[in-house]
Amino acid sequence: MSSIGIVSPQTMYFAQPLQLQSGASLQDYMLMYETYGTLNADRSNAVLVCHALNASHHVAGVYADEPKSTGWWDNMVGPGKPLDTDKFFVIGVNNLGSCFGSTGPMHTNPATGKPYGASFPVVTVEDWVSAQARLADELGITQFAAVMGGSLGGMQALAWSIMFPERLRHCVVIASTAKLSAQNIAFNDVARQAILSDPDYCGGDFYAHGVVPKNGLRVARMVGHITYLSNDDMAEKFGRKLRDAAQTGDYKFGFGIDFEIESYLRYQGDKFSEYFDANTYLLITKALDYFDPARAHGGDLAKALSGTKAKFFLASFSTDWRFSPERSREIVEALVCNRRQVTYAEIDAPHGHDAFLLEDPRYMNMVRAYYGQVWHDITAGAPAAAQNTAVRQGAKETA
Amino acid sequence: MSSIGIVSPQTMYFAQPLQLQSGASLQDYMLMYETYGTLNADRSNAVLVCHALNASHHVAGVYADEPKSTGWWDNMVGPGKPLDTDKFFVIGVNNLGSCFGSTGPMHTNPATGKPYGASFPVVTVEDWVSAQARLADELGITQFAAVMGGSLGGMQALAWSIMFPERLRHCVVIASTAKLSAQNIAFNDVARQAILSDPDYCGGDFYAHGVVPKNGLRVARMVGHITYLSNDDMAEKFGRKLRDAAQTGDYKFGFGIDFEIESYLRYQGDKFSEYFDANTYLLITKALDYFDPARAHGGDLAKALSGTKAKFFLASFSTDWRFSPERSREIVEALVCNRRQVTYAEIDAPHGHDAFLLEDPRYMNMVRAYYGQVWHDITAGAPAAAQNTAVRQGAKETA
Numbered sequence: 108m109s110s111i112g113i114v115s116p117q118t119m120y121f122a123q124p125l126q127l128q129s130g131a132s133l134q135d136y137m138l139m140y141e142t143y144g145t146l147n148a149d150r151s152n153a154v155l156v157c158h159a160l161n162a163s164h165h166v167a168g169v170y171a172d173e174p175k176s177t178g179w180w181d182n183m184v185g186p187g188k189p190l191d192t193d194k195f196f197v198i199g200v201n202n203l204g205s206c207f208g209s210t211g212p213m214h215t216n217p218a219t220g221k222p223y224g225a226s227f228p229v230v231t232v233e234d235w236v237s238a239q240a241r242l243a244d245e246l247g248i249t250q251f252a253a254v255m256g257g258s259l260g261g262m263q264a265l266a267w268s269i270m271f272p273e274r275l276r277h278c279v280v281i282a283s284t285a286k287l288s289a290q291n292i293a294f295n296d297v298a299r300q301a302i303l304s305d306p307d308y309c310g311g312d313f314y315a316h317g318v319v320p321k322n323g324l325r326v327a328r329m330v331g332h333i334t335y336l337s338n339d340d341m342a343e344k345f346g347r348k349l350r351d352a353a354q355t356g357d358y359k360f361g362f363g364i365d366f367e368i369e370s371y372l373r374y375q376g377d378k379f380s381e382y383f384d385a386n387t388y389l390l391i392t393k394a395l396d397y398f399d400p401a402r403a404h405g406g407d408l409a410k411a412l413s414g415t416k417a418k419f420f421l422a423s424f425s426t427d428w429r430f431s432p433e434r435s436r437e438i439v440e441a442l443v444c445n446r447r448q449v450t451y452a453e454i455d456a457p458h459g460h461d462a463f464l465l466e467d468p469r470y471m472n473m474v475r476a477y478y479g480q481v482w483h484d485i486t487a488g489a490p491a492a493a494q495n496t497a498v499r500q501g502a503k504e505t506a
Numbered sequence: 507m508s509s510i511g512i513v514s515p516q517t518m519y520f521a522q523p524l525q526l527q528s529g530a531s532l533q534d535y536m537l538m539y540e541t542y543g544t545l546n547a548d549r550s551n552a553v554l555v556c557h558a559l560n561a562s563h564h565v566a567g568v569y570a571d572e573p574k575s576t577g578w579w580d581n582m583v584g585p586g587k588p589l590d591t592d593k594f595f596v597i598g599v600n601n602l603g604s605c606f607g608s609t610g611p612m613h614t615n616p617a618t619g620k621p622y623g624a625s626f627p628v629v630t631v632e633d634w635v636s637a638q639a640r641l642a643d644e645l646g647i648t649q650f651a652a653v654m655g656g657s658l659g660g661m662q663a664l665a666w667s668i669m670f671p672e673r674l675r676h677c678v679v680i681a682s683t684a685k686l687s688a689q690n691i692a693f694n695d696v697a698r699q700a701i702l703s704d705p706d707y708c709g710g711d712f713y714a715h716g717v718v719p720k721n722g723l724r725v726a727r728m729v730g731h732i733t734y735l736s737n738d739d740m741a742e743k744f745g746r747k748l749r750d751a752a753q754t755g756d757y758k759f760g761f762g763i764d765f766e767i768e769s770y771l772r773y774q775g776d777k778f779s780e781y782f783d784a785n786t787y788l789l790i791t792k793a794l795d796y797f798d799p800a801r802a803h804g805g806d807l808a809k810a811l812s813g814t815k816a817k818f819f820l821a822s823f824s825t826d827w828r829f830s831p832e833r834s835r836e837i838v839e840a841l842v843c844n845r846r847q848v849t850y851a852e853i854d855a856p857h858g859h860d861a862f863l864l865e866d867p868r869y870m871n872m873v874r875a876y877y878g879q880v881w882h883d884i885t886a887g888a889p890a891a892a893q894n895t896a897v898r899q900g901a902k903e904t905a
Contacts, residue, residue, distance in 0.1 A: 360627070
């Protein structure tokens with residue numbers, strides 16, 4: 108198992124307008140993407156990896172001269188890794204509206220000659236999938252071996268299975284959900300309020316003013332980050348430890364930092380506010396809130412998934428309270444109603460929502476094993492016998 | 507069962523400085539308080555009710571000409587109510603640093619002639635209890651029949667039992683904790699960051715500038731409010747309901763309000779920001795974070811409670827994820843270690859942390875029954891036989 112090594116992104120320009128779910132359209136746009144591994148002769152070994160809020164096309168490997176630029180899922184994707192680039196041609200695409208290279212609110216609106224800012228159209232998960240599908244067309248990929256994602260990335264994978272049932276053989280959905288809960292939406296909205304009410308947001312046109320709504324972004328990130336960590340993990344890692352544990356006199360009796368957790372979260376917030384675009388944050392949280400494929404079917408998720416043809420792998424993590432295992436079970440049930448082949452793993456892991464990015468060995472092995480099946484599927488030709496598997500790793504197994 | 511009716515607050519001025527845990531002191535100060543019922547001849551029937559973040563001395567009843575001014579625990583306190591003012595003399599005190607009448611950051615610092623602002627000393631739960639004890643002295647009350655509070659109010663009651671073991675016969679601690687978790691602290695700190703980074707905070711001296719950091723307060727309140735509601739309750743009450751459900755075209759594809767939960771939280775935030783003082787918010791959340799009586803005993807809560815003499819009643823609510831039942835159980839265990847008489851009720855209730863303010867009948871009846879014991883205790887003279895009771899209401903009972 109080694110890393111991919113040096114990689115570099117590519118861009119593709121799309122001159123044709125993209126119709127969006129809102130009714131608006133993007134006149135033209137650019138997508139930034141990266142690929143790892145080699146596309147085989149019959150173009151059957153491509154795997155699309157979809158990213159979540161704070162991630163991009165840069166899934167794995169490093170950039171030349173930037174040793175700290177390791178891709179966000181480098182532990183998952185690479186030679187000999189669970190998603191093995193010695194076998195699969197892996198593609199990461201930066202979504203529209205994001206801030207890592209694809210067309211977004213910081214780019215020039217051709218209609219006005221100024222940055223889109225807050226006038227960048229509100230995009231949905233389905234809009235992203237439409238754009239990704241166009242890229243697949245340009246790359247000559249009619250069918251992906253798999254489409255995979257975690258969290259918001261998993262929502263995209265799910266949308267792929269609904270929108271383009273024939274274009275993916277396998278759908279890999281990690282730590283995800285078929286729709287956000289009221290509590291999820293609430294946290295997103297608080298984060299948006301923090302950004303929108305930052306005077307440096309300037310109604311979205313902060314680019315022109317040479318400022319950045321850092322305070323709003325910082326608070327937004329702190330709120331979000333709390334939801335990514337499990338209560339147990341926070342207690343374990345931080346508890347009530349003081350940041351300056353060596354100090355006598357203990358509490359500082361001021362409004363600065365006392366506790367390690369405060370220091371950690373403020374650091375996370377500060378770091379994030381230095382690179383993440385505020386308009387992007389608003390756009391991506393709205394996409395999160397809006398996603399609800401069952402909505403067009405009177406709330407019936409089984410109905411929404413009735414046209415899917417892919418085989419599915421889902422995984423959830425026990426201490427994830429943002430997208431709890433219950434959310435994944437709802438998807439699994441709806442798929443089973445439709446007699447889809449489903450493999451489902453519920454991992455007992457302490458790391459909350461963030462666990463999907465970490466290296467729990469049981470999780471990694473399950474994904475590795477599943478991609479072994481995917482490989483067999485695309486190389487052997489004959490579909491595997493219909494078999495549903497639900498496994499709880501770390502507790503008793505149930506078939 | 508009827509309401510107390512018209513009440514009016516009183517104030518008491520304290521000319522002697524109050525030494526604070528931080529080492530600072532308050533030169534002089536005023537406490538605003540209310541009383542309900544009648545103090546009996548031997549001054550044995552007084553019950554002190556301690557308030558939490560967004561509450562005050564105005565526990566029950568209404569103010570003349572303000573029909574909507576019902577006290578925050580009016581369902582608990584009054585003639586024939588669980589804390590029966592036909593029997594008990596109930597006192598509510600506004601804590602120092604709060605913004606409902608007692609000396610706080612909006613008042614004049616005698617040393618400077620200007621409002622304290624951010625220079626109001628950071629006060630702790632123990633400081634509040636010290637001030638409350640002085641008020642009790644002035645009212646001639648050497649021993650309370652009970653000291654009671656919910657959430658942060660419960661932490662004060664707990665502190666009373668430790669600091670003044672002889673001065674209360676019963677300690678009633680609802681939906682509370684012996685210390686905040688990392689997650690609790692994290693949410694408080696995010697809220698503080700929202701306020702501190704609001705330009706209208708003006709370093710705490712917004713009074714002089716004729717502004718109020720409304721945006722920061724609003725975001726702070728929204729964050730806090732999410733933690734008071736249970737996930738289930740939010741799903742039940744709000745789910746993914748759109749605010750303008752009648753509209754066609756559904757989603758608005760903008761950054762305004764789509765969902766009912768967004769509308770509700772923003773309304774809560776706006777309302778709060780109109781009356782709550784920003785410096786008070788910072789002070790009270792620091793007091794919440796700092797409270798940790800076990801800290802002085804190497805983290806041993808049983809040791810911290812070893813000097814207590816009161817009898818205890820604790821209650822927690824199953825869906826409270828801010829101060830979960832586990833927090834109350836820790837206190838109960840530590841008390842049982844010390845052979846304290848403890849009555850503990852874990853109520854299966856859907857309303858999260860806010861449940862302690864609501865009228866779950868099982869909860870109300872448990873409190874009513876307990877105050878029946880308190881009444882018996884102070885009127886009969888002889889202590890009741892030692893008996894610990896732990897009850898889960900709504901599930902099986904365990905003795």
